[in-house]
Amino acid sequence: MHILKCCSTHTDFFPGYWRSIFQLMRRPIPLQGLFVTFFVVTCFAATCVFATPPRFSPVVRDMPLTFPHDFGDHPSFRNEWWYATGWLETPEKKPLGFQITFFRVATEHDRTNPSRFAPQHLIIAHAALSDPAAGKLLHDQKSAREGFGLAYTKEGNTDVKLGDWYLVREENGRYQTSIKAEDFMLHLSLTPTQPPMLQDINGFSRKGPRPEQASYYYSEPQLQVSGTVTRTGKEIAVSGVAWLDHEWSTAYLDPAADGWDWVGANLDDGSSLMAFRIRGKDGGKVWAYAGIRDPSGRFTKFEPEQVTFEPQRTWRSPLTNATYPVEMQITTGSTVWLLTPLQDDQELDSRQSTGAVYWEGAVTVTRDGEPAGRGYYEMTGYVEPLEL
Incomplete structure (x- = not known):
């Protein structure tokens, strides 16, 4: 075959x-x-x-990221996503969390086919709103083949669209996004306050023990957010702080991988923390990483052996019966972080688009027992092993 x-x-x-x-x-x-x-x-x-020449470009070390070009699409790579998460606040000081993600996935279709109907790329989008008053995560999803101006990702700058959902980066660096989901609407502006944070080795992000198990990866933390959230027909002005990730790659995860736990956190002193672990099917650690950038721009990188994740409390989903460690202690070097969820039920069922179920939610963060900031925490592979 x-x-x-x-x-x-x-x-x-x-x-x-x-x-x-x-x-x-x-x-x-x-x-x-x-x-x-x-x-x-x-x-x-x-x-x-x-x-036969390789279908997709490999991720290689010492390939510098260049902006604004790398804000845009990289169609020669297999997978790519733009991922914005953050905490919002209403005029009554009510906290809300939000997630907006756009994926581009290359298919196995012949890339030399000139037909406009050729499904060479799929565009997938997820959106979610964490509102404790709702008692559960509100979320929606879309997917379509790229083409005809209805679904696309563009090179040169961030410009992604799927129907009436979009994320666009303006020339001044500000992002505009609009999401009209089934149970809510988001119209948000995300304004950078810091330069991009290049993850791992100048944007070359290891994801496993083999050198090809890597991605190109940068973040834009400490984004100032303004806009509106509409629920039950009522539009509410909001403000807050967000985190944006942009990542592209070709290699799959290590065959021993079962899923991952990831956090991106905007700290109150202007610092930014990103940490993840890739879990093995045997319960061990396939890989781990953490990076912290302080307000002056100094970046500290932690090796896999310096990063540990220790569950503190679990929650069982009534929908999937999966058990998630919703309260997690992370150690980076000698520093201990604790993640506590805004609400336990932040499980997102995306089986109609990506085929996966994952937990993605707003969390508060403490550092060595003291309040330190807020972020977003993602857990995959708890319903069944994640397959990419």
Whole structure:
């Protein structure tokens, strides 16, 4: 099957070639001729497998990120996403959390097909609102093939759209986003106050023990947010602080991986914390990382052995029966962080788009027992092992 799939792009030669082989096989063939036929078939298959150029670009170290170009799409890579999360506050000081994510996923379709109907990329979007008054996470999702100006991601700057949902970066760096979900609407402006935070090794982010298990990854923390949230027909002015991630890659996770836990936190002193662990199917740690940038711009990177995640309290989902460690203690070096959720039920069922169920929610953060900031915490692979 692999050979047939690989060779199927040779549309002019392929059918006639195999027709000739089948005709030969219908005739009595001397033993020497059988060996020759087998040799020809094997050589042709090897040519298909080894001569076909790579479909997607690899992630390599020491490839500097350049802006504003890298704010935009990178269609030569398999996967890409723009991911904005944050805490909002109403005029009555009521806290809300929000998540807006746009994914671009390359398909296995022939990229040389000139047809505008060719489904070369899929665009997927998730949106969620954490409102303790609602008692559960409000969320929505969309997906469509790229094309016809209805769903797209653009190169050169952030400009992603799926129907009437969009995220656009203006020339001054401010982001504008509009989401008209089933149970709520978001119209938000996100204004940078700091330069991009390049994760890991100048934006080369390791995701496993093998060097190819990596992505290009930067964050924009400490974004100042203003806009409106509409619920039950009522529009409310909001303000707050957000975090935006942009990541693109080609490699899959390590085969031993089961899922991951991730947090991005805007700290009250102007610092920014990002940490994650990739969990193994055996319950161990496949990989881990943390990075902290202080208000002066100094960046501190922590190696896998310096980062630990220790669950403190769990919550069981009434929808999926999955058990999530919603309160998590993270240690980076000698510093201890504690994540506490705005509400326990922040599970997002995206099986209609990405096929996964994950927990994604607003959390408060303490540092060595003292209040330190607010962020967003993501957990995947708790319903079933995550497959990418």
